[in-house]
Amino acid sequence: MMTGERTERRRWGIPAAARPFYPMLALAVIHAIAFLAGRGIDRAWLTAWAAVTASASLLFAMGRTPQTPAGKVGRDTWRWFGLAGMAWSAGAAVQAISRIVFSRSAVAVSPADLFFLIALGAMTAGFVMPIGLPRSARPWLRYLADTYVCACALFVVAWVAVFDHLYRLSGEGWAEFLIELRYPLLDAVLVCGLLPMAVGAVRGYRRSTIVAYCALAVLTTADVLYVVGRLNGRGPYGTAADLAHLAGLLLLGAAPWVRRRGHGDATRRRLVGPGIAPTATAAAAAIFVAGHTLTGAQGLRPVVPIIAGSAVLVVLARLGELVHDNDRLRHAARTSEKHFRALTESINDVVVICGLDGVIEYVSAGAQPSYHYAAEDLLGRSVTELIHPEDLPKVVAAVRRLLRDRGDDVARIACRVRAPDGTWLPTESTICRYGSSGGNAADRLLVTVRDFSEQAALQRQVTHLTFHDGLTGLPNRAYFEERAREVVERSQGTVSVIFVDLDGFTAVNDSIGHAGGDQVLAQAARRLRAGVPADDTVARWGSDEFAVLVENATEVQAVVDLGERLVRTLASEPYRVGDRSIVLTASVGVAFTEDGIGGLELIRNADVALSRAKDLGGGRVEVFAAKMHADVVRRLELGGELQRALTEQRFTVEFQPVVELATSRVTGVEALVRWWRDGEFVPPEEFIGTAEESGLMIPLGNWVLREACCQVARWRASGWDIGLSINLRPREIAAPRFVESVATALDDSGLSPGMLTLEVEEEVLVDGGDELIARLSALRDLGVRLAIDDFGTGYASLAFLRQLPVDVIKIDPSFVAGLGRDETLTLLTRTIVRVGRDLGLSVVAEGIERPEQLVLLKEMGCPRGQGFLVARPMAAQGVEALVRTNPRGEASIPLHGSALSAG
Structure with a gap:
């Protein structure tokens, strides 16, 4: 079974290209049968029958033509041709009837002539449909003049060849004989007048109109x-x-x-005449034949000279009009040339006219300011002398292609042009044909040259800015990633990436502003560039991070030494910002290529090593190890689990009692957050750091604050005189609305601000700066008590204690652990207790785990303490079960009278 494509191409073994001739074959068969079968009847009836079948074919084709703009042209054409066929059929029938009525074999004039004239008029309208008729009188006059001359010539030739002899045999007068010739004369006019319409029909209908014109010629x-x-x-x-x-x-x-399917065009061509050349030729033929007739032996024939003479007069008029048009066109050409010269002199582009051999014939004034060439320096030279040798082959190929392919009107070429000083300037040129040598081939070229130097420089600048940092001038992150990828792919040796980060740079921006921070970064970039070998790439990775690509890392220790040298270089001397001196350290992470890793993985490993160096305190060099990446992945996974746990409220708050050592009375509790993951306890040291890195510490701390305040408020409402302590992380204090969140938690819970103590590590207070002091002072203004946690480890001075209104200091557990075992720690603890008492501060000892520690603290006069010896952290229900109310209604823990008693 044939496919659809095969069926479309061939049916019953006949190619699809032959299908348009099926109707012609059918009509030919019908006409032949009618002609052979009609030998005994008037042939006018056969003409009527043929006209009816032609009209039916045309009207059927009209119905099959689609309703489109291009199809409307065909529908109108077939409609008029069909009307012509019907009029022809009616005329033939009337002619046959007239012969019967008048009993003559021929009738000079009959009613059939009316139908024949209608048929010729309808056929003329059919030819006009695919043509756009002119709206001005001049084209019409040219068309009618050309048609008249051609018809006259055709008549003169026909007269001499045929009709002159018939005229003499007929014996009729001129008027009667011209009536006999009415149809040949009218047909001659139509054949001459309709030829331009048939040739100028729209694409897709031209073939059909030519066939129709052939039908007119045969008729x-x-x-x-x-x-x-x-x-x-x-x-x-x-x-x-x-x-x-x-x-x-x-x-x-x-x-x-017979028209080409699918090639219709709705745009109609304009009507044009046969043209002056064929018109003049026809007039010459008519004059020659007329002259031959006039010099013959037959005597004067007045019709032929009159027609020939009128044709000559029309041709002369057309020649005069043509001369006038030529003058007008020459004037327009001269004017256009002046305008062209004025235009070329006024634009910045250089306009060059040269021959096909490349010799310059004209150059505009733009060559002087753009390329510093005077016009006389270029005239007569070949353009090949000015084009860069590397660009010359493609320019020659483009010109040859332009001249060979007539469809290409313009060629656009980018090439370099030599300046008088020998430099090569980038240009963009447009080349087109200009002028002709009497034929169709162009004999000159018009070249427009535009200086592309500024655009090329701008493009280079944009490219530089795309891959370089605007502040430091170093390559940026995009360039470094691409460079690292290329080097790792092609290198056969060891490649290393060093990541460098300035420690504490965020505080620089906060203290002196971003403009001052930019100055610090620029100075750091210069130090890095000076400390790294010139063959290696130094880039600014982002913010205060820099990256170094060591392409030929021959020895691992040499790269590590380079990292340590960069740490020393960046911290060697203070950074100067105005009259300020800023001291910064740097952290460095180093990673080396391994089997199976690419450039991006190498960069990631160096970043992981840098994070490890900063976690360890900064100012150091860390080399990447696989365990670091595993820790990073684990922290990321832990961050996701923390987010889900916070959303699903899987955290709980435990409370560790703080007691008055002399009376064992519970004076407060410290709130501690706990996470139970899948029924297992996760130590705080495992998730607090991840919570701070992921930004979850702020919402988690707010939740702990609200829960603890509500619980302690309930206890106080039950009659317990108990306070609340909560430890703060640096991220919580730095939160924009931290003070407002504390005030909201107190208002919502109903807890008095004086019952809330917020603990801040001593190291945070020392490094926090003025902004942290301002925030803690705002908390103090709310009535909240402040405590210094882990006192003794952050080097806080006594002057600092006087600067910030602190209420409580908590002795670090490392001091309490040495009581009774280390004389120095015992002395330091005693000193802290005495200083706190002298300054009027409440002192709390943390980490009490052994009885002798409790005894020594009592002897020192330490007022309060907490630790596993006193009570472990426990849920709220555990606190309620542990404490008991003495006869005076005070909550206390039974330290005396037990194994943990102070005695």
């Missing part, structure tokens, strides 16, 4: 044969005329079926 021949037969006593002319009529109507009926 004209039939009319001539018919007249000759009538005037010559019939003979063989009658049968030939009938056959010609049938053939012409056959062509007319087949016209719609």
